[in-house]
Amino acid sequence: MRVTFPVVGMVGGGQLARMTHEAGIPLGVRFKLLSDTPQDSAAQVIADVTVGDYRDLDTLRAFARGCDVVTFDHEHVPTEHLHALEADGIAVRPGPEALVHAQDKGVMRAKLDAIGVPCPRHRIVRDPDDVAAFAAEGSGFPVVLKTVRGGYDGKGVWVVSSPAEAADPFRAGVPVLAEEKVDFVRELAANVVRSPHGQAVAYPVVESIQVDGVCDTVIAPAPGLADELSAQAQQLALTIAKELGVVGHLAVELFETRDGRVLVNELAMRPHNSGHWTQDGAVTSQFANHLRAVLDLPLGDPRPRQPWTVMVNVLGGDFPDMYSAYLHCMARDPALKIHMYGKDVKPGRKVGHVTTYGDDLPEVRERARHAADYLRGTIQE
CATH class of the missing domain: 3.30.1490.20 (ATP-grasp fold, A domain)
Known part of the structure; x- marks a missing residue:
């Protein structure tokens, strides 16, 4: 007898879709992808690809047929289109009433004010x-x-x-x-996942280090973060997910202020760069838990596998042949994990990330930093 596994429709062909698809392979979950081009990161690895414009309702409706659930690689699908899909009987997760808070910062701030969430x-x-x-x-x-x-x-x-x-x-x-402009000590991120029936899990709060407005390094858990502030950040994220009706992964970007508070900066309702460390550093990755949530499966264990995990983004530079750097990086650090996105190398573009883990934070940070810089070509030894 043939067993029919669910079909997940992913709108957006970037690296988040690529890595979510990877998490679904061992579960037997089938994927359909709506991608801007056949060269997009996820379109290179998913068999069932529709190339089209997510802003066109007819294209979106045709794509959604045959999907058990539709989810997203980005937040840019017009809200009215998502309402139309729901009216067609398509399960959209997160739904438009939730996703609008990640699409519109004015709506987000008004809602967070209404539920008493501290903001700038x-x-x-x-x-x-x-x-x-x-x-x-x-x-x-x-x-x-x-x-x-x-x-x-x-x-x-x-x-x-x-x-x-x-x-x-x-x-x-x-x-x-x-x-x-908040005078903050550092930026943090609280990542949580919530399912349709209300189960939720919280990952350790991480430190997110930005360079020129782009995430460069994530340290899990955030070093030196007081237990009570960590718990407060996790509870804030869980409260936001519940109050906004989020289904799937929610990243809450935070400022840690100099007077010992956390303020909410941004929201993202999809797998997020601050959660990439979970691929190798957590029992269940953000990608696997996002899939479990949108399919209303029991959520997986979010606990870290090691005391410290560090993720560093690999940005494009003037050294396009990153594959030639693998020999050095892998020989120097056999425990290093490299994740590349299949993108053409352009200066400043996120083309991959590396993760390292262990019980000595300075050593773990140095290993990740060295690998990312060597792959980019900014160091040669």
């Missing part, structure tokens, strides 16, 4: 003069400006020091959110 001081601003008024209401400039939709990896974000510098964000013709 903020409001929607109309023009540079309104930015100046917002600054005057608080501690003055600099102020952080964000377009409410479409930003990621530092795009759509400006730090401005005067009204004259505040003109650029308004040229896009979309609402702009002003936020105080």
